[in-house]
Amino acid sequence: MADVPSLYVILPNEKLPPGGVAEVGNKAFNLMRMAAAGLPVPPGFVLPALWCGLPRDTAANAEALRASLAKGITRVEAATTLNFGSTRRPLLVSVRSGAAFSMPGMMETVLDVGLNPDTVEGLIRLTGNPRLAWDSFRRLIQGFAEVVSGLAVAPFDALVRDAQAAAGADNERDLDYRTLRDLTHLMLRCYQDLAGEPFPTDPRTQLARAVEAVFRSWDAPKAKTYRRLKGIPDSVGTAVTIQTMVYGNAGGKSGAGVGFTRDPATGAHKLYCDFQFNGQGEDVVAGRQVLRDNERLRATLPETWMQLALFCHELELLFGDAQDFEFTVQSGALYFLQSRHAKRTPWAAVKIAVDMVEEGLCQPAEVLPRLAEIDLALATRTRFAPPVPSPLAIAQVAGIGVACGAIALDAAAAQRMAAAGQKAILVRHETSTADIDGLAVAEGVVTATGGRTSHAAVVARQLAKVCLVSCPGMMVDMAARTVRIGGRILAEGDYLSIDGNDGAVYPGQLTVVTERPERELAMIRTWQSAVEPDRHRHRPKAHMRGSR
Numbered sequence: 001m002a003d004v005p006s007l008y009v010i011l012p013n014e015k016l017p018p019g020g021v022a023e024v025g026n027k028a029f030n031l032m033r034m035a036a037a038g039l040p041v042p043p044g045f046v047l048p049a050l051w052c053g054l055p056r057d058t059a060a061n062a063e064a065l066r067a068s069l070a071k072g073i074t075r076v077e078a079a080t081t082l083n084f085g086s087t088r089r090p091l092l093v094s095v096r097s098g099a100a101f102s103m104p105g106m107m108e109t110v111l112d113v114g115l116n117p118d119t120v121e122g123l124i125r126l127t128g129n130p131r132l133a134w135d136s137f138r139r140l141i142q143g144f145a146e147v148v149s150g151l152a153v154a155p156f157d158a159l160v161r162d163a164q165a166a167a168g169a170d171n172e173r174d175l176d177y178r179t180l181r182d183l184t185h186l187m188l189r190c191y192q193d194l195a196g197e198p199f200p201t202d203p204r205t206q207l208a209r210a211v212e213a214v215f216r217s218w219d220a221p222k223a224k225t226y227r228r229l230k231g232i233p234d235s236v237g238t239a240v241t242i243q244t245m246v247y248g249n250a251g252g253k254s255g256a257g258v259g260f261t262r263d264p265a266t267g268a269h270k271l272y273c274d275f276q277f278n279g280q281g282e283d284v285v286a287g288r289q290v291l292r293d294n295e296r297l298r299a300t301l302p303e304t305w306m307q308l309a310l311f312c313h314e315l316e317l318l319f320g321d322a323q324d325f326e327f328t329v330q331s332g333a334l335y336f337l338q339s340r341h342a343k344r345t346p347w348a349a350v351k352i353a354v355d356m357v358e359e360g361l362c363q364p365a366e367v368l369p370r371l372a373e374i375d376l377a378l379a380t381r382t383r384f385a386p387p388v389p390s391p392l393a394i395a396q397v398a399g400i401g402v403a404c405g406a407i408a409l410d411a412a413a414a415q416r417m418a419a420a421g422q423k424a425i426l427v428r429h430e431t432s433t434a435d436i437d438g439l440a441v442a443e444g445v446v447t448a449t450g451g452r453t454s455h456a457a458v459v460a461r462q463l464a465k466v467c468l469v470s471c472p473g474m475m476v477d478m479a480a481r482t483v484r485i486g487g488r489i490l491a492e493g494d495y496l497s498i499d500g501n502d503g504a505v506y507p508g509q510l511t512v513v514t515e516r517p518e519r520e521l522a523m524i525r526t527w528q529s530a531v532e533p534d535r536h537r538h539r540p541k542a543h544m545r546g547s548r
Helices: 020-036 049-053 059-080 119-127 130-147 154-167 177-195 203-219 221-230 281-285 294-300 302-319 346-358 364-371 411-419 433-441 455-462 518-538 541-546
Strands: 008-010 044-047 093-099 109-113 238-244 255-260 272-277 323-330 333-341 381-384 396-399 402-408 424-428 444-447 466-469 475-477 482-485 488-491 495-499 504-507 512-515
Touching (some): 020 044, 020 302, 049 203, 059 238, 119 130, 130 203, 203 221, 203 238, 272 294, 346 518, 364 518, 381 402, 411 433, 444 495, 455 466
Antiparallel strands (some): 093 238, 396 466, 402 495
């Protein structure tokens, strides 16, 4: 090919790409800025978004892509003193999407790339942690099967459940290395049965196929729907970020988390965080697990918690806005894997804008363009008028306000109800970004599992939907189209009222009262009136005549 896209490295003291976010995507560009600012970022490299639109199946392009991957891996090996495919000091990498526009959870990720029956033994020698090695290997097989090979997830999930049952474990984090080793071998056989070929053991083959799967996910239905809802052009494509693995599943002082520098639901100036000890990032963002380790993080690793609080301020200084960041703690050491402008409710957007100006972090001229992207009429907070009945359950709050509607047990039901002019509450055991069509039309969402920072919760907040997660004791029966909450069975179509202020879930339809952040809105109007005369002063005369 005539013009091979440049390859950029995520290391301190590296030059930023001239094309900025448009060239390498929001994720990689921000990681480069964080590394340059001295924040703890694992070494990596990025394949620019230009690759996404190229025909990568031509011989010349395929060879150029292989060469770029090899060059990037060599740079990361030099920075880490690890070697990709080594049986003594193996380098493992994550492969992540990253478009110029943030699209949380809409594209794919593959973790732990580089493991095989030989390198898993090398990882044990390197870390002295056989549980970490076998847990990472089985995670690679599961993720690769779903994302790269397009295999059904159910057979692999069933193997995990069977292993938990046999071991008497409450969750996969309680499985020991022997159980995980046996589980990994079962997954290798399951993969071969379903794929009709063995799991690829060559690390470079794994990497090339994972990269192709991430590029391919740009055209996934959920990604297309999100772009349509947010007005993102299909032509921009996604970059791919390849980064050194850090291990949140390395034991008691390790874990994965997602944090916000400010509360994205209310705008309150405090660290807002979901954390899972002894887990990897997908455990937090996928919405499949109940996340209850936030207070334990503060108590068990107080120094890490203090670091996070300090880094919140550094991130806001660096990027000039409230941030949503992903992080991993490996044996007490903190690493950042991503930072982006935080998706937030309109209420939070108004409060954060005013607070950051009053704190001296921003000027009105900087925050007004951000506020122009939201409908200030939606900057409201709702509550239920008293009296209210006893709640069926109290869930975790991920999106503020209150909502009432008929129970819809999947995205299709929510769409049918909306088409018929009926308000709906999406009720799911777990929700994912694949439910975006239902999230878009529902008044709110309730899930039995998941956390406040899962991808689906982030999207629901941005869409100004009331969102409750980890509803205790909630059981969804898709066969009977019913849901049990607090010992009461409700059918699809029955009305439900959910309170995103305190997490309460009520049967029936309650009366809603609306309030607005009047002080903050008045201040914003003052800023706007100060800016408008200046705009008119500098407007070209021809434009002024045409506007009369």
